[in-house]
Amino acid sequence: EIVLTQSPGTLSLSPGERATLTCRASQIFSSSYLAWYQQKPGQAPRLLIYGASNRATGIPDRFSGSGSGTDFTLTISRLEPEDFAVYYCQQYDYSPFTFGPGTKVEIK
């Protein structure tokens, strides 16, 4: 099973600042199978990024993804009030299709 680790656990930032979230895997897998999701309290997750760097339908371009091998990054260029949430990475190359533990982006 591929274990995903996300850092930091919590990120305290102000609106307008840049957020950089990291996802590290326990073994190499194809970057074509790395996704990022956003989840707000009481809501279902929402797909942001697939294939490590492709924005899902309707996702603003302030969200970008990068990385390969075992190290991946989600960047939010300028935080909007609605971006404060928990972010999960997921690998879907090998079953079981595992998620990271999440990074909470909170208002500073």
Next chain:
Amino acid sequence: EVQLVESGGDLVQPGGSLRLSCAASVSTFSDYSMNWVRQAPGKGLEWVSYISGSGATVYYADSVKGRFTISRDNVKNAVYLQMNSLRDEDTAVYYCAKGRSSGRFDFDCWGQGTLVTVSS
């Protein structure tokens, strides 16, 4: 746009059974693979099971293999999760989620979730 609505969550005793349903509002339901993903209270996401568009291929997480069964009815536009031998650790919100494209296991549409509580 696809909409997914789960139902069937309830309070059940350890060792009991429950069947979850997910109704999809989409014209070509059989084109899409479907999954169940769960989230224990205050915890992260855990993929549970997958079923292909035709229903011919299914996968399960090790934690539920042999106890849960995924199925679908492409006439009724629904996917189901039969859960047997339930354990305390199965307590979670269960989401159905649509595969983004054929053969891919990322999820571009999610239901609102249904809560399963396993407790005596």
